Amino acid sequence: DEDRLVIDEEEARVVRRIFNLIANHGWSCYRVPDDLNALGIPTRFKKLERVLRSKKYNRIYENKWTRNNVKSIVTNDLYYKDEYIYAQNSKFDFVKPVIIKKEPIISKRIFLKAKKQLAANRSDYNNRVKTMYILTGRLFCHRCKYPYCGGRYSTKKGIVFYYGDLGKKKEVTSSPCSSAAVRKELIEDIIKNDIKYFLLNPDNIKKYILNKSKKSLNNDFKAIEFENKKDKINKDIDRLLELYLNEDIPESIRKKGIADKLKEKERELKIIDNVIFELRNKEKLEKLR
Ligand SMILES: [Zn+2]
Known part of the structure; x- marks a missing residue:
């Protein structure tokens, strides 16, 4: 009589689940382990009560599903074949391969579909890495002043690339902004045309550079002006403090008039510091732009 391998139905169910999620639902090898771990499905190691231990790092690994477990299952053609060849790659001449019949766990069709999906995931990943958001950190929201950053989402018609307001994210600010996102190709085309226009008109570049340096010079002067004001206020504060501590002056004047004046000067100082x-x-x- 013919020897057959017996299928462990419990394990077969897990294998079918993995193939189904990838082939029919488009899941990635990264997402499937989360599902299996969340359901508490044990890995084969866990079922055999084996302990994964690393001597090098002196730690015991949790027996959890990983991307590699899933990948090794989903790329193994054994699951759709109806035979298992024992000792197929034996190094010893005297060991002859033995063909053992078994029930396929999945169909060849779903195996190939999963393979195709994995390839699609890979090219999707490559596209994602290649996408350059040249304006990230250079676009700012007019309302909340947060930068616009690159993002993407999938639709039935394909992937949409956009720049979105960082000030819209709840993780970033407690009062999210309501500014709309803008399509990547739309805004980048406008900027590219702008740049082209500048490059084709040398006079514009000259004007631009002159204007830019004038602006930052102006700010420089303004800042120096305010630094001088700050010095003057600090001197006033020193003088007032001296008066405040002078016991020859009646306490009523010190506690009321001088103290009020001090508070006022400190307020001015704070405003100027902000400016x-x-x-x-x-x-x-401006130097960045
Ligand atoms: Zn905003």
Whole structure:
């Protein structure tokens, strides 16, 4: 009588689930392990109660599904074949391969479909890596001042690339902005045409450079002006403090008039500090542009 391999139905169900998720639902090898682990489906190692231990790192690994487990299953043609060849690649001449009949676990059709899906995932990944968002960090939202950053989403017609307002994300700000996203090719074409226009008109470049240096010079002067004001206020504060600590002056005047004046000067100082901070930032931004 013919010897047959017996299928472990429990394991076969897991294998069919993996093929189904990839071939029919387009899942990736990265996503499938999350599903299996969430369902608490044990790996074969776990079922055999074997412990994965790394001597090098002195740690025991959790017996969890990984991308590699899934990949080795989904690329193994054994699952659709109806025979298993034992000792096929034996190094010893005297060991002859033995063909053992078995039930296929999946159809060849679904095996090939999964293979195709994995190839599609790969090319999708490559496209994603190749996409350059040349304007990331250079576009800013007019309303919330956050930068626009590159993003993508899939539709039935294909992938849509866009720049979206970072100030729209709840993780970034507690009061999300309502500015709309803009299609990548649309805004990039406008910018490219703008650049082309500049490059074709040398006079524009000259004007642009002159204007730019004038602007940052202006900011520089303004900042120096405010630094001088700050010095003056600091001197005023020193003088007021001296008066405040002078016990020859009646306490009523010190506690009321001088203290109020001090508070006022400190408020002015804070405002000027903010102005200087903003001017310096503007300067930095303009140098970047
Ligand atoms: Zn915004």
